[in-house]
Amino acid sequence: MQLGVIGLGRMGQIVVERCLADGHEVVAFDLDPEAVATAADAGATPAESVADLADRLGDEKRIWLMVPAGDAVDATLDDLDPHLDGEDVVVDGGNSHFEASARRAEATDAAYLDCGTSGGPAGAELGFSLMIGGPEWAYEAMTPVFDAVATGPAGHDRMGASGSGHYVKMVHNGVEYALMQAYGEGFELLHEGRYDLDLEAVARTWNNGAVIRSWLLELCEEAFREEGTDLGDVADHVAGGSTGTWTVQEALEQEIPVPLIYQALSERFGSRAPESGRFSRRLANRLRYGFGRHEVQRD
Numbered sequence: 001m002q003l004g005v006i007g008l009g010r011m012g013q014i015v016v017e018r019c020l021a022d023g024h025e026v027v028a029f030d031l032d033p034e035a036v037a038t039a040a041d042a043g044a045t046p047a048e049s050v051a052d053l054a055d056r057l058g059d060e061k062r063i064w065l066m067v068p069a070g071d072a073v074d075a076t077l078d079d080l081d082p083h084l085d086g087e088d089v090v091v092d093g094g095n096s097h098f099e100a101s102a103r104r105a106e107a108t109d110a111a112y113l114d115c116g117t118s119g120g121p122a123g124a125e126l127g128f129s130l131m132i133g134g135p136e137w138a139y140e141a142m143t144p145v146f147d148a149v150a151t152g153p154a155g156h157d158r159m160g161a162s163g164s165g166h167y168v169k170m171v172h173n174g175v176e177y178a179l180m181q182a183y184g185e186g187f188e189l190l191h192e193g194r195y196d197l198d199l200e201a202v203a204r205t206w207n208n209g210a211v212i213r214s215w216l217l218e219l220c221e222e223a224f225r226e227e228g229t230d231l232g233d234v235a236d237h238v239a240g241g242s243t244g245t246w247t248v249q250e251a252l253e254q255e256i257p258v259p260l261i262y263q264a265l266s267e268r269f270g271s272r273a274p275e276s277g278r279f280s281r282r283l284a285n286r287l288r289y290g291f292g293r294h295e296v297q298r299d
């Protein structure tokens with residue numbers, strides 16, 4: 001299949017490389033010419049603009065957006081819209097708000113798929129987990145690409161109508177916050193508690209058969225191995241927070257109590273006060289690098 005990819009950062013380059021590796025043809029565009037050159041080196045056809053990318057795709061265009069959520073998605077769709085009709089499919093693989101995705105699906109002539117993407121740059125080799133919302137026929141049409149970008153056929157599914165893919169990803173991120181907070185609190189107690197423990201050894205032991213083993217726990221093990229059992233100069237400042245905020249806002253609207261997710265989000269906000277000093281926050285800061293290659297704040 002021929003696929004246009006717009007947005008060639010940490011995640012978009014992986015979409016390009018996994019599609020090329022699976023035998024698909026890729027046309028690539030980014031505002032940053034260096035990112036386009038990287039995609040071209042990997043085997044993609046470089047495009048000079050969104051319009052150029054659209055021109056290089058035939059009828060029944062298949063386009064994947066991997067730009068930052070918000071204005072960049074709307075700006076890209078504004079440029080794409082004159083080139084799209086009802087036989088085309090656009091996938092937004094970023095972390096857009098589900099209501100914005102439902103609005104965009106209504107507004108564009110193309111079939112619009114909102115695709116929550118999990119696995120982060122660190123999961124590039126394995127492939128991603130993809131949660132997709134939008135028209136069934138468009139999901140079917142894009143399945144060869146989803147097979148390539150995801151871990152395989154079991155790594156993606158259609159969640160339901162427009163918006164549902166990003167809705168599921170939003171809740172996924174809320175769960176991610178609470179899990180990070182739980183590991184952070186446990187390791188903080190072990191770090192400050194009664195025994196002089198090697199936390200890498202604790203994490204490694206837990207990762208081998210314990211009830212609480214997980215990828216995030218493997219990233220805890222990696223963090224202690226690379227930073228030391230006291231996390232070295234990793235600061236107690238946790239960035240990010242938009243998807244967790246949306247999860248809490250939606251839970252309030254639905255009157256569903258989500259105290260763990262709310263608490264994890266407020267811990268992030270609390271970490272931004274000067275000299276907050278908590279170990280759990282320092283581990284959360286380092287884990288965001290582990291799964292998302294987000295910059296580690298250091299003292």
Ligand SMILES: NC(=O)C1=CN([C@@H]2O[C@H](COP(=O)(O)OP(=O)(O)OC[C@H]3O[C@@H](n4cnc5c(N)ncnc54)[C@H](O)[C@@H]3O)[C@@H](O)[C@H]2O)C=CC1
Binds near residue numbers: 009067072075093291
């Ligand atoms: N990094 C991660 O772990 C994950 C990120 N996401 C989401 O995927 C999306 C992309 O994330 P990253 O690749 O990490 O971001 P990034 O910042 O590494 O890359 C974004 C790319 O989009 C380009 N760009 C920005 N505006 C553009 C425009 N109007 N037209 C063309 N190109 C444009 C930038 O030049 C940059 O190369 C975001 O929505 C993010 O929230 C989703 C899951 C995991």
Ligand SMILES: O=C(CO)[C@H](O)[C@H](O)COP(=O)(O)O
Binds near residue numbers: 117239
């Ligand atoms: O979606 C993700 C992981 O699943 C991305 O890493 C996202 O950037 C996390 O951002 P935040 O910490 O602000 O929620």
